[in-house]
Amino acid sequence: MATYDWLFSALGLQDWCSENKTDAPMTMAQLLARSGQKGAESGAEAPAVSFWDTPFPSLDELNRSCDAVARTRDMTSWVEQLFLAVKNPLKVVLDPITQPLSWALDGSLWLFQTVPWFVVIPLLLIGVWFATRSIGLIVFVAVSFMFMAFIDHYVPAIQTLSIIFVCTGFSVFLGVPIGILMSRSNALQRFALPVLDMLQTLPTFVYLIPLIFLFSVTESKLYGIAIILYAVVPVIRLTDLGIRLVDQDVIEAADAYGMTDRQKLWGVQIPLAMPNIMAGVNQTIMMSLAMVVIASLVSAPGLGVLVLRGIRNLELGVGLVSGFGIVLLAILLDRVTKASLGRINVTHKR
Amino acid sequence: MTNDPKISIRKLYKIFGADPKSMLPHVHAGMGKPELLDSYNHVLGLQDINVDMQAGEITVIMGLSGSGKSTLIRHLNRLIEPTSGEVIVDGENVLDYTEDQLRRLRREKMSMVFQKFALLPHRTVLQNAGMPRRVRGEDEGSAETNGRTWLSRVGLDGYEDHYPHQLSGGMQQRVGIARALAAASDIMLMDEAFSALDPLIRTDMQDLLLELQKELHKTIVFITHDLDEALKLADHLVILKDGFVVQQGEPQDILLNPNDPYIEDFVSDINRARVLRVRSVMSPLNGETEFAGVVDVNDNLEKLIQMSGGDTTHNFKVQQDGTDVGILHMKALVRALVPAQSSDRGSIR
Ligand SMILES: Nc1ncnc2c1ncn2[C@@H]1O[C@H](COP(=O)(O)OP(=O)(O)OP(=O)(O)O)[C@@H](O)[C@H]1O
Ligand SMILES: [Mg+2]
Numbered sequence: 001m002a003t004y005d006w007l008f009s010a011l012g013l014q015d016w017c018s019e020n021k022t023d024a025p026m027t028m029a030q031l032l033a034r035s036g037q038k039g040a041e042s043g044a045e046a047p048a049v050s051f052w053d054t055p056f057p058s059l060d061e062l063n064r065s066c067d068a069v070a071r072t073r074d075m076t077s078w079v080e081q082l083f084l085a086v087k088n089p090l091k092v093v094l095d096p097i098t099q100p101l102s103w104a105l106d107g108s109l110w111l112f113q114t115v116p117w118f119v120v121i122p123l124l125l126i127g128v129w130f131a132t133r134s135i136g137l138i139v140f141v142a143v144s145f146m147f148m149a150f151i152d153h154y155v156p157a158i159q160t161l162s163i164i165f166v167c168t169g170f171s172v173f174l175g176v177p178i179g180i181l182m183s184r185s186n187a188l189q190r191f192a193l194p195v196l197d198m199l200q201t202l203p204t205f206v207y208l209i210p211l212i213f214l215f216s217v218t219e220s221k222l223y224g225i226a227i228i229l230y231a232v233v234p235v236i237r238l239t240d241l242g243i244r245l246v247d248q249d250v251i252e253a254a255d256a257y258g259m260t261d262r263q264k265l266w267g268v269q270i271p272l273a274m275p276n277i278m279a280g281v282n283q284t285i286m287m288s289l290a291m292v293v294i295a296s297l298v299s300a301p302g303l304g305v306l307v308l309r310g311i312r313n314l315e316l317g318v319g320l321v322s323g324f325g326i327v328l329l330a331i332l333l334d335r336v337t338k339a340s341l342g343r344i345n346v347t348h349k350r
Numbered sequence: 351m352t353n354d355p356k357i358s359i360r361k362l363y364k365i366f367g368a369d370p371k372s373m374l375p376h377v378h379a380g381m382g383k384p385e386l387l388d389s390y391n392h393v394l395g396l397q398d399i400n401v402d403m404q405a406g407e408i409t410v411i412m413g414l415s416g417s418g419k420s421t422l423i424r425h426l427n428r429l430i431e432p433t434s435g436e437v438i439v440d441g442e443n444v445l446d447y448t449e450d451q452l453r454r455l456r457r458e459k460m461s462m463v464f465q466k467f468a469l470l471p472h473r474t475v476l477q478n479a480g481m482p483r484r485v486r487g488e489d490e491g492s493a494e495t496n497g498r499t500w501l502s503r504v505g506l507d508g509y510e511d512h513y514p515h516q517l518s519g520g521m522q523q524r525v526g527i528a529r530a531l532a533a534a535s536d537i538m539l540m541d542e543a544f545s546a547l548d549p550l551i552r553t554d555m556q557d558l559l560l561e562l563q564k565e566l567h568k569t570i571v572f573i574t575h576d577l578d579e580a581l582k583l584a585d586h587l588v589i590l591k592d593g594f595v596v597q598q599g600e601p602q603d604i605l606l607n608p609n610d611p612y613i614e615d616f617v618s619d620i621n622r623a624r625v626l627r628v629r630s631v632m633s634p635l636n637g638e639t640e641f642a643g644v645v646d647v648n649d650n651l652e653k654l655i656q657m658s659g660g661d662t663t664h665n666f667k668v669q670q671d672g673t674d675v676g677i678l679h680m681k682a683l684v685r686a687l688v689p690a691q692s693s694d695r696g697s698i699r
Contacts, residue, residue, distance in 0.1 A: 249464060249466045249467075250471070255456070256461075257457065257482050257529075257533065258452075258453045258456035260453070268470060
């Protein structure tokens with residue numbers, strides 16, 4: 001006897017129930033219950049439940065009264081089936097268009113690790129100089145890298161950095177055009193904002209799941225896509241916002257002097273939105289860093305792997321030191337991008 | 351005059367709202383701005399505007415805040431689309447233009463100066479002045495040479511490499527004017543170009559504009575809410591109120607014969623002796639031979655009061671370019687100093 005037998009008899013559905021018996025595998029709970037019963041005594045009726053314990057008419061509960069009703073476990077396996085069914089056609093489309101990401105990630109990892117440290121570190125410093133023109137920052141970056149190299153964390157650090165560079169590059173490359181389109185169309189903005197909200201609020205683990213189904217864990221694009229999906233949001237948002245916030249008087253002047261849309265975009269809107277776009281890039285970099293650590297779960301190399309090792313093997317020291325390395329990278333990336341942002345802002349003061 | 355006007359606005363209506371076209375019948379039936387807003391929630395921006403603007407003249411459009419001045423001037427280069435009507439420039443209806451034609455009009459025929467300057471903040475003064483040429487596709491070099499010339503013409507030598515935010519408001523607007531002149535367009539639209547400047551700088555800028563105009567003879571459409579500025583600059587004055595033209599014509603004429611209490615209010619506060627000119631109060635020569643002195647048609651009345659020493663019995667001979675054109679009775683002058691009231695016009699209080 002189950003709680004909701006009366007419902008099906010009241011509706012006159014007993015026949016339908018027994019005809020459409022689903023012989024799906026038992027749930028773990030059922031198996032446990034069965035073996036438990038066997039151990040004690042078999043064939044005994046389940047004791048009548050008291051009113052207070054009346055279960056919610058969930059799928060599992062209804063299934064106990066009527067075999068035709070699917071159980072929750074069946075439902076999740078349908079989702080899985082559905083996913084598997086669309087997986088192959090989806091892969092045909094997604095594989096080629098995401099392949100460049102794999103190449104870029106692998107290529108960049110290979111490059112950063114092949115070129116010796118005494119070339120890479122000076123190159124990074126030169127990059128910092130051109131972006132910020134700040135001696136202080138150069139010293140900070142140099143000391144940080146020396147320190148990480150000294151404690152043998154140079155390779156994972158440079159791997160993490162390499163992944164961040166590539167993913168930020170892709171995010172900007174995708175995000176800025178999307179942001180521009182959004183700024184031009186209110187309809188597109190209305191549609192895109194909830195999607196962006198979702199990408200940002202979904203726990204990062206959740207969109208690792210479909211990605212694992214779609215791509216094999218050995219492909220670097222798996223973590224590349226996860227990082228980009230998460231990190232692209234601020235560039236899109238702030239590009240859209242930045243362009244919408246451009247002084248309407250200046251836009252009117254551009255129109256009054258007969259600028260084409262393209263002249264207006266490149267000559268007025270993008271330059272004036274630049275401080276906002278760069279603020280978006282800064283956030284994108286920080287979010288890539290956050291995600292690259294989590295993506296070590298799906299084989300992204302770098303400092304995250306060490307953190308993971310610290311957790312798995314309870315090697316406290318390894319976890320903490322590599323965690324500190326991540327913090328150092330974060331501060332360094334943040335400072336450098338903020339400083340280059342400040343340089344842009346100087347000529348934009350009104 | 352047989353010349354066609356440079357710009358001619360015909361039966362122009364502009365209604366802001368969800369469905370402006372359907373509001374037209376109501377407006378044609380005589381519904382005013384407040385009623386339209388109350389009953390249909392549409393804003394009547396402009397109604398039945400008919401204005402001719404002559405080549406080489408400064409047409410000033412004046413009105414209080416919200417009277418539709420900015421809306422009107424933006425119809426000339428179609429930054430705003432009208433609800434109905436025609437805007438004819440050099441014989442062509444701008445409203446029939448395709449996008450390409452419109453762009454050519456904005457690039458080559460009309461330039462604009464803005465109240466808030468609207469310079470490109472990320473470009474230097476020189477690049478701003480060269481902007482109209484660059485937009486047309488001319489190379490950087492010629493755009494800069496041209497920009498440099500105009501910057502020095504408006505008195506900004508040496509500021510070429512500054513950014514706009516490094517300049518004062520007056521200097522920024524000089525850049526705005528240089529930019530407009532660099533476009534080498536026949537027509538210049540100026541929307542409250544001097545309103546954001548303090549009074550002294552403002553007078554400087556007005557003088558600069560008049561000086562440039564003496565030499566360049568552009569067709570200028572100038573917007574202001576300041577009567578003194580309007581009277582100083584205008585060849586033709588258009589007064590707007592709630593989106594319609596209350597009165598238009600020669601400024602002196604409007605001053606002497608206002609046809610609406612709204613305009614009387616406007617003109618009651620100004621120093622008439624300084625604004626009114628001899629030509630507006632003189633009468634034709636009628637065989638008189640006794641004159642206390644000779645004056646020019648364009649002298650203002652203040653000067654005459656000084657010359658006559660306050661004696662109202664004198665008559666003065668009026669000359670234009672050396673030939674006698676009329677006589678000025680001091681009595682007429684004194685009468686003209688009192689604002690005419692539409693109710694009791696002509697009486698002396
Ligand atoms: N986009 C718009 N939507 C609705 N109403 C508008 C719009 N633009 C202007 N208006 C209305 O049209 C009228 C005229 O506005 P306009 O800006 O032309 O005034 P103005 O004479 O230039 O005033 P100001 O001296 O303050 O610049 C105002 O009542 C304004 O509310
Ligand atoms: Mg205005």
